[in-house]
Amino acid sequence: MRDNAAASIVDRLMSDGPVFHASGTRVWNALPDTLRLLAANVSAGDRTLETGAGASTVIFTAAGSEHTAVSPAADEHQRIRDYCQTIGLDTSQLSFIADTSDAALPALALDRPVDVAFIDGKHSFPHPVIDFHFIEQRLSLGGVLVLDDIPMPAVAVVYGFMHGSPDWELIEVADHRAAAFRKLAAADPDDNWHLQPFNRGYPDYSFAPLSQRIRLTTHHRVRQGARKLRAQLPSGVRRAAPRQ
Numbered sequence: 001m002r003d004n005a006a007a008s009i010v011d012r013l014m015s016d017g018p019v020f021h022a023s024g025t026r027v028w029n030a031l032p033d034t035l036r037l038l039a040a041n042v043s044a045g046d047r048t049l050e051t052g053a054g055a056s057t058v059i060f061t062a063a064g065s066e067h068t069a070v071s072p073a074a075d076e077h078q079r080i081r082d083y084c085q086t087i088g089l090d091t092s093q094l095s096f097i098a099d100t101s102d103a104a105l106p107a108l109a110l111d112r113p114v115d116v117a118f119i120d121g122k123h124s125f126p127h128p129v130i131d132f133h134f135i136e137q138r139l140s141l142g143g144v145l146v147l148d149d150i151p152m153p154a155v156a157v158v159y160g161f162m163h164g165s166p167d168w169e170l171i172e173v174a175d176h177r178a179a180a181f182r183k184l185a186a187a188d189p190d191d192n193w194h195l196q197p198f199n200r201g202y203p204d205y206s207f208a209p210l211s212q213r214i215r216l217t218t219h220h221r222v223r224q225g226a227r228k229l230r231a232q233l234p235s236g237v238r239r240a241a242p243r244q
């Protein structure tokens with residue numbers, strides 16, 4: 001199967017309605033436009049990786065990528081493999097890791113960087129962040145990362161970081177739920193948190209009661225203002241000026 005063949009598999013999935021999840025009792029598949037978004041971004045021969053498994057795994061398989069899906073339910077893997085074979089897909093490049101992504105991803109050794117990744121495994125905090133951290137390291141420059149379920153706060157925090165970051169370009173949001181980003185630069189290896197647009201809101205005193213929050217924020221702004229003024233003074237005057 002190649003390219004658009006993967007998109008046509010979405011219609012097949014919709015009409016067949018295979019039940020992969022929760023011991024074969026639940027359908028937790030990504031939505032149709034999300035599956036089409038994956039199909040549009042994967043090409044035969046790509047290296048691909050996902051957390052979670054299901055209809056999305058069928059799409060990667062149909063596209064002919066060398067694909068790895070990480071999820072703890074081995075029975076789910078067998079149902080996905082059986083379904084792929086029933087509809088005539090070649091599963092020789094499909095592999096599963098039957099483990100949780102937080103255990104499997106740190107040690108995952110791939111023969112080459114990942115071209116397309118999909119995060120749709122465990123959705124409780126901090127798992128989407130953990131998945132993002134380990135997958136980002138394996139994604140090639142120019143590679144595509146699709147995040148499902150961005151309205152969930154535990155996923156929205158990853159979306160918020162990526163959307164503000166110059167290292168990522170938002171390609172598309174599908175189904176009001178899944179966001180595809182292209183990687184433009186590798187993560188900064190140093191702890192320059194203050195350069196990240198995500199941290200622009202520092203200091204965030206929202207944990208404090210209102211009166212304390214106002215006092216802390218005002219104090220911070222006054223110090224910032226004084227620092228800026230000092231920086232504008234000629235150096236001799238600056239040395240004599242009192243520090244805030």
Ligand SMILES: C[S@@+](CC[C@H](N)C(=O)[O-])C[C@H]1O[C@@H](n2cnc3c(N)ncnc32)[C@H](O)[C@@H]1O
Pocket residue numbers: 021028029030051052053054055056057070071072073076099100101102120121122127
């Ligand atoms: C929403 S479903 C994934 C749906 C799939 N992307 C699709 O299109 O059908 C969530 C998946 O995460 C898996 N999962 C649950 N806990 C996990 C964990 N800790 N690490 C990785 N995957 C996990 C489940 O077994 C299930 O396959």
